[in-house]
Amino acid sequence: MSKPASDTPTREERLAAKLRENLRRRKAQSRAGDSGELESSATLPKPGPDR
Template identity: 70%
Template sequence: MTGQDDKSTREERLAAKLRENLRRRKAQTRALDSRTLDSRETGEDGLPKEGDDS
């Protein structure tokens, strides 16, 4: 392999990893957003109420 081939292969690998990372972060954000939306709809904030012994 020449230096140019190594560079392009490395750039392709990095681009693929960046795309994978972006997809994962978007999925995490969607999951957090939907969980936040669900708690707003039910009126729950995820915290126990004072005096609740459950």
């Protein structure tokens, strides 16, 4: 029943890898969302008092 440690990662190693992957994905989404909001608000024309 014992398996070589090099072939199968332990539970902790698998969880750590998933956490790192999740963190990278969330950081990328956060950066994309932040820049997208800034760009869209900066390109919209401001309503003038002439209406």
